[in-house]
Amino acid sequence: MNADTIEHLKKAEAAIGKEKQVIGRQGYPGDLRTVIVAGTIDQMNEHHEAMLLLIRNGKIGSAFALARSIVESMYRGLWINFCAPDAHVELFEQKDRLPVNMTEMATAIDDKYKGEGFFDDLKKRAWPALNSYTHTGMLQLGRRFTGQNVQPNYSDEEIVATITTVTTCILLLVGKFLAVRNHVNESKEVEALIGTYKK
Numbered sequence: 001m002n003a004d005t006i007e008h009l010k011k012a013e014a015a016i017g018k019e020k021q022v023i024g025r026q027g028y029p030g031d032l033r034t035v036i037v038a039g040t041i042d043q044m045n046e047h048h049e050a051m052l053l054l055i056r057n058g059k060i061g062s063a064f065a066l067a068r069s070i071v072e073s074m075y076r077g078l079w080i081n082f083c084a085p086d087a088h089v090e091l092f093e094q095k096d097r098l099p100v101n102m103t104e105m106a107t108a109i110d111d112k113y114k115g116e117g118f119f120d121d122l123k124k125r126a127w128p129a130l131n132s133y134t135h136t137g138m139l140q141l142g143r144r145f146t147g148q149n150v151q152p153n154y155s156d157e158e159i160v161a162t163i164t165t166v167t168t169c170i171l172l173l174v175g176k177f178l179a180v181r182n183h184v185n186e187s188k189e190v191e192a193l194i195g196t197y198k199k
Helices: 003-024 032-056 060-083 088-097 101-110 117-135 138-142 156-180 184-196
Strands: none
Touching: 003 032, 003 101, 003 117, 003 156, 032 088, 032 156, 060 117, 060 138, 060 156, 060 184, 101 156, 117 138, 138 156
16 A cells, blocks of 8 residues: 555544544433444444454455445434334334335435435445445455456555545444434534545
8 A cells, every 4th residue: 555545544544533532422312213323333433443454454355345334334324313214213123124225225315314316326336336345246356366366456546435435424424313413513523524534
């Protein structure tokens, strides 16, 4: 990795560190919806930390395999946070499944959060690549070779793009989680972190 990529990873890590501080300053109700979204955020933060650890140790393919989980968790978290009726939240707790697919979630999220097609577009653009990396598809396999040698070959640009995406997904969910719970200033503080690591 080049120096710019290493610096980018540090900035993304710092942004998530600040997000954890902000979210940790608040008290939250113990209702099912809040508990599920808070748990989702915590899992996303752990995956983010694991991705950085893996990348820094040259295990970039394994790091990229975690990216889908973070992106999907953002969609699930945003949907449960503000879109899902109580009955669907309860169904998720009882049956460990959601009654909507990713496309339906993206549409509902764009509608409720006034995303103007952002979440639907992100899903369409990113989902095939995320699946390929997670399920050892051709994007992942194509980066297992350097020339004729079985040696990983992930570009700095791909690393930066992937870390930017997953970091942004976490901050988007946390910002909306705080906003729905009327922590408006903290929501703005977290969403402002999105500008701190982008090139």
